Amino acid sequence: KAGVTQTPRYLIKTRGQQVTLSCSPISGHRSVSWYQQTPGQGLQFLFEYFSETQRNKGNFPGRFSGRQFSNSRSEMNVSTLELGDSALYLCASSPGVAGRDTQYFGPGTRLTVL
Amino acid sequence: DQQVKQNSPSLSVQEGRISILNCDYTNSMFDYFLWYKKYPAEGPTFLISISSIKDKNEDGRFTVFLNKSAKHLSLHIVPSQPGDSAVYFCAASSYVLMNRDDKIIFGKGTRLHILP
Numbered sequence: 001k002a003g004v005t006q007t008p009r010y011l012i013k014t015r016g017q018q019v020t021l022s023c024s025p026i027s028g029h030r031s032v033s034w035y036q037q038t039p040g041q042g043l044q045f046l047f048e049y050f051s052e053t054q055r056n057k058g059n060f061p062g063r064f065s066g067r068q069f070s071n072s073r074s075e076m077n078v079s080t081l082e083l084g085d086s087a088l089y090l091c092a093s094s095p096g097v098a099g100r101d102t103q104y105f106g107p108g109t110r111l112t113v114l
Numbered sequence: 115d116q117q118v119k120q121n122s123p124s125l126s127v128q129e130g131r132i133s134i135l136n137c138d139y140t141n142s143m144f145d146y147f148l149w150y151k152k153y154p155a156e157g158p159t160f161l162i163s164i165s166s167i168k169d170k171n172e173d174g175r176f177t178v179f180l181n182k183s184a185k186h187l188s189l190h191i192v193p194s195q196p197g198d199s200a201v202y203f204c205a206a207s208s209y210v211l212m213n214r215d216d217k218i219i220f221g222k223g224t225r226l227h228i229l230p
Contacts, residue, residue, distance in 0.1 A: 004157070035220070042120075042222035043158070043203060056217045090157050099207035099218045100146065105157030 002026065004093050004106035012112045018079040021109045025072050025093030032074040033098045034066060037088040037108070046089075048098050049074055055097070078111075086113045117141050118206050120221035128229050133191040135224050137204030140185065144206040144219075149178060149189050152201045152223070161202075162189070191226075199228045 005024045013019050025032050034046040045058035049068035066076040072093070078085055088110050092103035119138045127133040137147075145166040150158035164171040164178045164187065171178050177190045191198055204221040 033218075040222060043205075043220035045218055045220070048217070092157070100209070102148075102160045102163070105150075105159065107155065107157050 004091060004104050006089075006091050006106035006109050008109060009107065010110050010112075012114060013081050014114050015081055015083060017081050018077065019081060019111060021076045021078075021089055021091075021111075023074045023076070023091030023093075023106060025074070025091075026104055029093035029095050029104070030072060031094045031096060031098050031101070031103075032068055032072060033092045033094075033103065034074070034076050035090045035092065036060075037090060038086075043090065046076065050097060081113045083113050086111060116221075117144075118204055118219045118221040120202075120204055120224045122224050123222070124225040124227065126227040126229055127194050129196060130193045133189075133194045133198065133226055133228070135189040135191075135202050135204075135226065137187050137189075137221055138185060139187075139206050139219075141206070141208065141219075142185065143208040145209055146207045147178070147180060147187050148205045148207075149176075150203045150205065150220075151198075152203065158203055194226075194228045196228050196230065199226055201225045 007022045031050045033048040035043040048056040052068045063079045068074045088108045090108045092105045094101040094103045148163040149161040151161050152158040162173050162176050162178050180187045201223045203223045207218040
């Protein structure tokens, strides 16, 4: 099976712009979770989608949003970018809900905000 | 407020010796724990997990120990190999807390260096 894919791999934006990141989960996986990784902060949970519904959300401002399509592919959107949004954004898929099932991570999208 | 803490940012271990990575948690509701390994420029990969009904789980060279009374878990790698050099993340989740904001929590990671 193909692994989790994320596009684009690298992105440079300026403050105030918006960005959309894409994630294609492993075939058959219904859960897609998004994480933000910054130096010294580990992996911070953004949100999880399961069967097109957001079932959980982390402590991030409303500028961070996402959605999941019927084919389980997911997109994450960040509006009004800030310098602090520069990070590696990781997507992970799992057959069942993320908290009870092994997650398979994509390589990430490295976002740089100038 | 960090609910999952990995207090050692880095650890260096001689090849062939035992590597011990530690993780502490504060929320007694956590009942499922996982370890992930991450190489540069790659996403994390699952290593091993343990349920709170157990105190030990073993998979090849990797063993995870859980001490619920101390809210502490550790990952043992024996023997350590050069390919084990990576960042290791500890994660915890709670069935009871599911569907709330803090369902699965990751630590900040420990960078393991295996020395030749």
